[in-house]
Amino acid sequence: MNLAIIGLQWGDEGKGKIVDLLAKDYNYIVRYQGGNNAGHTVDVDGFEFVFHLLPSGVLHPKKIGVISDGVVINPKELLKEMALLEEKGITPNLYISLGCHLIMPYHIFIDGVIEKNQKIGTTMRGIGPAYIDRVGRCGIRMADLLDEKLFVEKLELNLLQKEYILKEEFKQEEIRSEYLSLFERIKPYLVDTRAVLNKAIADSEPILFEGAQGTLLDIGFGTYPYVTSSHTTVGGISVGTGIPANRISEIMGVIKAYTTRVGEGPFPTELKEDTGENLRMKGREYGATTGRPRRCGWLDLVAARYATEVNGVNSLVITKLDVLSDLPKIKVCTEYRMNGKPCEFQPWISDWSEIEPVYIEFPGWCRDIGNIKEYSELPMEARDYLEAIEGVLGVKISLVSVGARRDQTIKL
Ligand code: IMP
Secondary structure, rough: OOOOEOOOOOOOOOOHHHHHHHHHHOEEEEEEOOOOOEEEEEEOEEEEEEEEOEEEEEEEEEEEEEEEOOEEHHHHHHHHHHHHHHOOOOOOEEEEEEOEOOHHHHHHHHHHHHHHHHHOOOOOOOHHHHHHHHHHOOEEEEEHHOOOOHHHHHHEEEEEEOOHHOOOOOOOOHHHHHHHHHHHHHHEEEEOHHHHHHHHOOOOOOEEEEEOOHHHHHOOOOOOOOOOOHHHHHHHHHHOOOHHHHHOOOEEEEEEEOEEOOOOOOOOOOOOOHHHHHHHHOOOOOOOOOOOEOOOOOHHHHHHHHHHHHOOOOOEEOOOOOHHHOOOEEEEEEEEEEEOOOEEOOOOOOOOEEEEEEEEEEEEOOOOOOOOOHHHOHHHHHHHHHHHHHHOOOEEEEEEOOOOOOOOOEOO
């Protein structure tokens, strides 16, 4: 059975913990889109690991982490992340695709230039510009580094094409020697991951696909242009790995019990006052990659219903329910109105300030739930809250997370 774990909001839903928790039942853990813009935090026995590029499942000794074609790789950052794990005594089993596109130093520079004119609030990791080159058919892939002459030709072409932005900023020779030397250290991990994964499927070896970012940041179906540059929805798996879409058997959607977003863009249920600040403090809502404070707000079930549909979610995970524990009243948005008329979440809404969220209000449970192990032991108010989510989304909840640790998880 192959499982996809997908965020149903604007990222930071707590997918890293869920991947780490479920990884023991899968042989391969696969990152298939995005790059080191992601920040997946996993807490094991009081140690906090933050993954940016490596699949969160690599903490399990016998599992194979895969970085497949749809991921853009900054080789320096990849090696740094591997070195950090090694310092803790963990040598990840890793396969990296020869088809992965590289993030080059000029991509990071261009990210900054674009951001000056068009405020998206990117992570400044060069993600967008690397994907622009991929789509523009001039990107440099891992495989291109196998042939130094080809690599140099491509590098020259890229620097020439971008001369009007880069001016004298980058020296071809410096990039050439740096990338060739980084490549030597990455080479042992490079394989045809498409072939490996398809063989695994033929041999009935279970695969877990680890989504990065969230559905509402999808380049096609998110709140464009305030999105990332990859397909964060379930469709990204097939095009990002080269495995057929009909080989994904379960699609697990992860939702935080409230909503957060980092960077610019629409956020109808955002709380700008004390309650938002309270959620930020309690939920430690600061970007795992950039450290930026996350914007916080009530749970938006209109957006989550849309995300559930886009991905064909067949089980739900609710994370960080414990963060709501001291609130006397909790609101949930179940409807959008525009000019007084109900409207659905649509990625092309141009003026989000016209969207008025309609809320239903729940009484809080006002007690600590961090040590509860059984669903039936949760306060009635918390169960009502969860059942309302299931009701609106029409999908059953399979896991509820009530804290960062692996054992702070309730199975339903
Ligand atoms: P980029 O992916 O760096 O180009 O950033 C585009 C948008 O996606 C920005 O609003 C970022 O804050 C957001 N973003 C990118 N990666 C993540 C993530 O892992 N979690 C949450 N937001 C993200």
